[in-house]
Amino acid sequence: MIESNDETRRAKCPICRIKVEFRDEGNNTFPFCSDRCQMHDLGNWINEAYTLPIDQNSTERKLVEDFAKNLES
Ligand SMILES: [Zn+2]
Numbered sequence: 001m002i003e004s005n006d007e008t009r010r011a012k013c014p015i016c017r018i019k020v021e022f023r024d025e026g027n028n029t030f031p032f033c034s035d036r037c038q039m040h041d042l043g044n045w046i047n048e049a050y051t052l053p054i055d056q057n058s059t060e061r062k063l064v065e066d067f068a069k070n071l072e073s
Contacts, residue, residue: 015040039071046071 011031
């Protein structure tokens with residue numbers, strides 16, 4: 001009997017909570033199930049950044065806005 005010892009290679013997608021298996025071949029979205037969920041997480045991060053009291057004219061705000069625009073396009 002072969003014991004399956006691959007629990008460390010599994011995770012739950014932080015966004016949609018489905019089980020994700022780590023794959024060696026270029027699974028660079030891990031622990032997300034897909035690039036879509038990875039982008040969703042990034043979107044959450046940007047929304048949080050927007051809630052920070054940033055000066056309207058600051059470079060930080062401009063950087064965040066540019067970043068969001070690039071994601072949308
Ligand atoms: Zn997901």
